[in-house]
Amino acid sequence: MLRKINGFEIEADIRELNAAVARHFEWSNQLIATLLFSDKPDRSMTDTESHLHCSFSKWLNISLGFGHQQITGLHAVEETHAGMHAAMHSLLKSVQSGNSERTLLDAYFSAQRDFLAAVERYKAALVEMRSHHDTLTGLPLRQQLYEQFSQLKENSRRNQAHLYLTLLDVDGFREINDKHGHVYGDAVLRELGSYLLFAIRNEEKAYRFGGEEFIIIHECENDAAFLQRWLK
Secondary structure (H helix, E strand, O other): OOOOOOHHHHHHHHHHHHHHHHHHHHHHHHHHHHHHHOOOOOHHHHOOOHHHOOHHHHHHHHHHHOOHHHOOOHHHHHHHHHHHHHHHHHHHHHHHOOOOOHHHHHHHHHHHHHHHHHHHHHHHHHHHHHOOEOOOOOOEEHHHHHHHHHHHHHHHHHOOOEEEEEEEEOOOHHHHHHHHOHHHHHHHHHHHHHHHHHHOOOOOEEEEEEOOEEEEEEEEOOHHHHHHHHHO
16 A cells, blocks of 8 residues: 655655754764763663664654655664664763773764765655655656556555546636636645645545646546545
8 A cells, every 4th residue: 555645745754854863963962972071871872772762763753653664765764773872872881881992982983874874865765756746736746657557556456456547637727827827726736736635545646647637546446436436
């Protein structure tokens, strides 16, 4: 089942990711102060699963909960984040025991680089996905339909269902633009796009095909189920 991910959501995710990384840098600064001046470490440093307690984990849990693991690289971010915390935990224990080891510091720096590289790869995947979405409606563009259609067919075959296509064309749209201007025309398209994002099911996909044309891909057991879907 493919989750509905739209351009608006991707844009928000990029902003939230940047904020989460910035907070993690603040956490790293706090760690340095703790190591240098023997400050009392908090749970995000001392717990054996400290990666579950830092501020970045909140963003990660939300993203995983929303089903964003289908976006390339999120699991790598999760794994390298946990690895960085594990390296930090070993380093902190070494310092507290009075037997500091340079190799543990190098391991932490290496794990931190791996984490930041994974974040950058994930962000690049988000930016690439955003480029395939319509900035006005938030819906994926026709190129996404072409790229995803084989996977949609495979999913329907695996679910023992059939694919159905609905083409929506806004009647009188040219008259709206001519009479009220393109600002009003854009408002109509934006509202329709928002409605489609809200109304379609998780197993359905909506696309802005071009101009005032929209396509919805449905997965239904048979013709009767498809008709019933529209009657609802």
